[in-house]
Every structure is written in structure tokens, then in C-alpha cells.
Amino acid sequence: MALGHQRRASFLALAALAAVFSLLPRYIPDIAWVTTVPFQLLLSARPYASPRRTETGMRSAPSDLDPAVAEKLKAAQERISQAKQAMAVLRNELCGRNFFSPEIDRSLLIEVLRLFAPESAKPMREPILQKELINMIPDMRQDTEALAALINAMATVRLAYEPAWQLLADVVVEECSSASGRQLVAFAWAFATAGEPRQDLWTALKSMMAGKRKELSAEERVTFAWSCAEVGQHALLPGPGDRPHPQPTPPDTTSRPTELFGEASEVAAEKESRAMLEAIRNLDGKHLLKNPPVVLVPDVVTPEQSQELIRLADESKLWWQSSRRGARTAAGEDALRTSSSAVLSAPRMFQEPPVKAIRSWASQVLKVPEDTVEALQLVRYQKGEQYSTHVDWGRKQDASLWLGGQRTATALIYLNTLPKDCGGETSFERLGIQVSPQAGAALVWPNVDSSGRPQDLVEHRAMPVLCETQKYAVNVWIREKPLPAYRGD
Numbered sequence: 091m092a093l094g095h096q097r098r099a100s101f102l103a104l105a106a107l108a109a110v111f112s113l114l115p116r117y118i119p120d121i122a123w124v125t126t127v128p129f130q131l132l133l134s135a136r137p138y139a140s141p142r143r144t145e146t147g148m149r150s151a152p153s154d155l156d157p158a159v160a161e162k163l164k165a166a167q168e169r170i171s172q173a174k175q176a177m178a179v180l181r182n183e184l185c186g187r188n189f190f191s192p193e194i195d196r197s198l199l200i201e202v203l204r205l206f207a208p209e210s211a212k213p214m215r216e217p218i219l220q221k222e223l224i225n226m227i228p229d230m231r232q233d234t235e236a237l238a239a240l241i242n243a244m245a246t247v248r249l250a251y252e253p254a255w256q257l258l259a260d261v262v263v264e265e266c267s268s269a270s271g272r273q274l275v276a277f278a279w280a281f282a283t284a285g286e287p288r289q290d291l292w293t294a295l296k297s298m299m300a301g302k303r304k305e306l307s308a309e310e311r312v313t314f315a316w317s318c319a320e321v322g323q324h325a326l327l328p329g330p331g332d333r334p335h336p337q338p339t340p341p342d343t344t345s346r347p348t349e350l351f352g353e354a355s356e357v358a359a360e361k362e363s364r365a366m367l368e369a370i371r372n373l374d375g376k377h378l379l380k381n382p383p384v385v386l387v388p389d390v391v392t393p394e395q396s397q398e399l400i401r402l403a404d405e406s407k408l409w410w411q412s413s414r415r416g417a418r419t420a421a422g423e424d425a426l427r428t429s430s431s432a433v434l435s436a437p438r439m440f441q442e443p444p445v446k447a448i449r450s451w452a453s454q455v456l457k458v459p460e461d462t463v464e465a466l467q468l469v470r471y472q473k474g475e476q477y478s479t480h481v482d483w484g485r486k487q488d489a490s491l492w493l494g495g496q497r498t499a500t501a502l503i504y505l506n507t508l509p510k511d512c513g514g515e516t517s518f519e520r521l522g523i524q525v526s527p528q529a530g531a532a533l534v535w536p537n538v539d540s541s542g543r544p545q546d547l548v549e550h551r552a553m554p555v556l557c558e559t560q561k562y563a564v565n566v567w568i569r570e571k572p573l574p575a576y577r578g579d
């Protein structure tokens with residue numbers, strides 16, 4: 091018993107040390123390797139870790155090997171060993187729990203999965219983790235708390251491994267009628283962050299929520315509504331006799347949906363809309379059109395700030411295929427988006443100097459409070475990628491309207507210049523405007539008219555990028571009202 095306490099105390103001390111070390115590389119980039127050392131210690135100090143945890147199952151390399159081959163072999167052995175240790179931690183945290191088990195350590199899960207999240211939106215290819223997840227998830231069927239913790243951690247690190255997400259969705263659809271309202275919010279947030287559009291999943295989540303919505307705090311309701319909105323679902327419950335809709339759910343006038351949160355208004359408040367139009371008309375920049383005002387403001391961010399923003403998204407592995415989100419054209423049809431996006435929504439992102447600079451610029455020049463500025467969304471287009479014609483404002487089924495009201499304006503800041511003939515222009519066909527990406531400049535336009543009505547006229551598209559140079563930009567969307575803080579790590 092005493093020994094157990096000692097081990098737990100030393101584990102906690104090492105966990106604190108690991109946390110400190112894991113922050114260091116953000117400030118001293120060349121010492122990223124240091125973090126693996128405390129992590130190894132952390133894994134080996136975990137009180138319940140298996141005694142076989144350091145075994146790799148491989149013999150050590152014979153000494154007469156070519157040094158380059160020996161080096162590679164050693165690296166492979168270490169990788170396998172680390173993967174096995176990490177898997178032991180996942181299993182110990184999540185499987186076979188009972189009443190007496192300690193609380194699941196969510197930050198440990200996140201750190202373990204972070205080791206395997208690839209650099210960008212690319213799929214996770216670690217076979218040991220793939221196999222373990224597929225084996226583990228069915229064992230967790232009855233344990234909604236463990237499922238919620240796992241999918242939350244997977245969403246937080248943007249772990250892109252489709253079979254695991256599909257299996258989790260199956261388990262949630264089939265087994266989770268006993269989930270609490272709070273757990274349903276956790277599921278919804280995680281699946282929305284992963285951009286999971288499966289209709290059966292969302293129908294199940296919403297109908298399970300029907301009996302539980304009274305358990306929720308206002309913040310949890312908003313998070314659930316936001317999650318629905320993220321995947322193009324509205325936060326209404328299908329009424330009796332409703333047929334399943336193809337994704338995304340079109341407005342349904344034939345059935346009488348039972349209200350979960352009700353419908354929000356598409357129309358923005360007149361005062362805020364009028365003030366926004368006035369602010370855009372007064373911007374210092376190149377006025378491309380008078381009505382509605384479309385303005386190109388130069389030098390909003392420096393090349394260093396642009397680099398830093400991209401680095402933040404890369405380093406935190408935030409890139410995510412945008413195509414699964416429910417973007418719409420002005421006529422309400424599906425828009426095609428083949429680019430990747432990265433939302434800087436984690437609380438720590440709001441402390442990063444370039445993020446602060448952009449938010450404060452938007453707030454100053456557009457004369458709005460800073461908490462009406464959405465979390466910045468970076469977009470990246472590789473050769474051939476595009477975003478077809480769409481509007482940035484939300485329809486009344488879009489539950490994100492509950493969060494901060496309508497998107498009254500967009501400021502799209504280009505982070506790099508595309509060479510001539512490389513495409514990638516932002517094109518407003520109805521207004522006859524086409525703008526080529528120019529580093530540091532912001533293209534600003536209103537999404538509503540002066541009475542607050544959303545405008546079809548400002549529909550726009552990102553033309554396909556035609557060269558190897560990637561296009562980077564950042565969407566700064568202004569809402570009518572202050573936004574609650576998003577959840578995440």
C-alpha cells in the first residue's frame with residue numbers, strides 16, 4: 091500500500107515534469123527531443139503499467155550490422171516499444187473499469203494520442219494503434235464514460251483514422267441510450283470536431299438528447315447546438331413519421347419537428363448590421379465596390395505573423411479536410427470544398443501574438459467587441475483544390491446562429507501571394523469581382539444588408555489553385571453578438 095502511494099506520488103511528480111517539458115519546445119524549438127524523455131518516464135512510472143511494458147519482443151541488433159541499418163533498426167524498435175507502451179496506457183485507462191477505478195486521466199489520453207496524430211489532415215498510419223483501437227472500442231460498449239473520454243481525446247488531437255471513427259459511431263448509435271446529457275454533449279462535440287456527417291449518428295444523438303435536455307447547463311446546450319451546426323445539422327428533433335434525409339439536412343416543411351432548441355433567426359439585428367456596413371465603408375483600403383462595399387485592405391499582417399499562424403496550425407496538427415463540413419450555396423445546395431482548414435479555437439491560441447493582433451485589428455477597424463470575432467479559421471489549398479460558390483452566412487437551421495447570431499461580415503486575410511496564372515482567386519460572380527491572393531491583405535465584405543437580411547449577392551468561391559505553391563488564408567468572421575468560448579484542449 092505504502093509502496094503504491096510512493097509510486098503514485100512519483101508518477102504525479104513525473105507527470106508535472108513532463109507537462110513542463112512538453113511546453114518547452116514551443117519556446118525553444120530545437121529541443122523537441124527532450125519531451126520524449128519525460129514521456130518515457132511518465133509511461134514507465136504509471137502505477138498500473140504492465141511489468142512487460144518495456145519489452146519490444148525483438149532481439150537487439152547484431153553488432154556486425156551496417157551502422158546505418160543498425161540505426162534504422164534501433165529507431166524502429168524504439169518506435170514499436172513506444173507504441174506498445176502507449177497502447178498499454180490507453181487500455182489501462184479505458185478498458186475493464188469498474189466502480190473503484192480511478193477517474194480517467196483525459197490529459198494523459200490526449201498526450202498519448204498526440205504521439206500518433208500525423209502532421210496534417212493525413213490519415214494516422216500507426217498499425218499498432220490502428221489495431222488496438224479497433225480491438226478496444228467494442229470492449230468499451232457498456233462504458234459511456236470511457237467512450238466519451240476516448241472520442242474526446244481523438245477529436246482534440248484530430249486523429250484521422252476513419253475505421254475507428256466509424257466503429258465509434260456504430261457503438262454510440264447502438265449502445266448509448268443510457269448516456270447522460272453531459273456525455274451526449276461530449277459525443278456531439280467530438281464527432282463534430284471530426285466532421286462526422288453520418289445521418290444515423292446525428293439522428294440518434296438528437297433523439298437521445300430529447301429526454302435529457304433538461305439536465306444540461308446553458309453552455310452545454312450551446313455546445314450541442316454548435317456541434318450540430320458544425321456538420322450541417324439543425325438542432326431540431328425529427329418528429330414522428332419523419333424520413334431520414336440525405337446529408338446535409340434540407341429544410342423540411344412537410345413534418346412538424348419537435349423542438350430541441352428551436353430555430354434561430356437568420357436576420358441580424360438592424361443596429362449591428364447598419365454599424366457594420368458603415369465601418370466597412372470607412373475602411374482604409376482599395377474600395378472594389380461601393381454597394382455592397384467590398385474593400386481590399388493592404389498590410390494587415392506581416393510575413394512573420396503569417397508564417398507564425400501557419401506554424402501554429404502545423405505544430406498543433408490542426409489541419410482537417412474541409413470537405414465534410416456542411417457548406418451551402420445561396421440557394422441552399424451543397425458546396426464543394428476540397429481544401430483543408432484549421433480552426434484556432436483552443437484557449438491557448440487566443441494568447442498567441444499573431445492571433446491577438448488579427449482579432450484586435452478586426453475589432454478596431456470594424457468597430458465591434460473582440461468576443462464577436464469567431465475563432466480564426468485558416469484555410470489551405472494545394473494544387474487543384476478549391477471551394478465552390480457559397481455564402482458565409484448561416485441559414486435558420488444552422489444552430490450556430492444560437493451562439494452569436496448571424497455572421498455580419500467576413501474579413502479574408504491572404505497569408506501569401508500566389509504567382510501570376512496560379513489561380514486561387516476569390517471570385518464574386520454576381521458582383522463581377524475577382525481578387526488574387528496578396529500576402530498580408532484583407533478582403534472585407536458584409537454578409538447582411540443594412541436591415542440585417544443575409545445577402546445572396548455576396549456569394550463567392552475560391553478558384554482552384556493551379557500551381558505547386560499552396561494558398562494560405564485566414565477567415566475572420568464577425569458575429570452579431572458575443573460568442574461563448576468554444577470547447578477543446
Ligand SMILES: O=C(O)CCC(=O)C(=O)O
Nearest residue numbers: 469515516551552563565
Ligand atoms: O479562399 C478563398 O479565397 C475564399 C475562402 C472562403 O470563402 C471561405 O473559406 O469561406
Ligand SMILES: [Fe+2]
Nearest residue numbers: 480481482550
Ligand atoms: Fe467564404
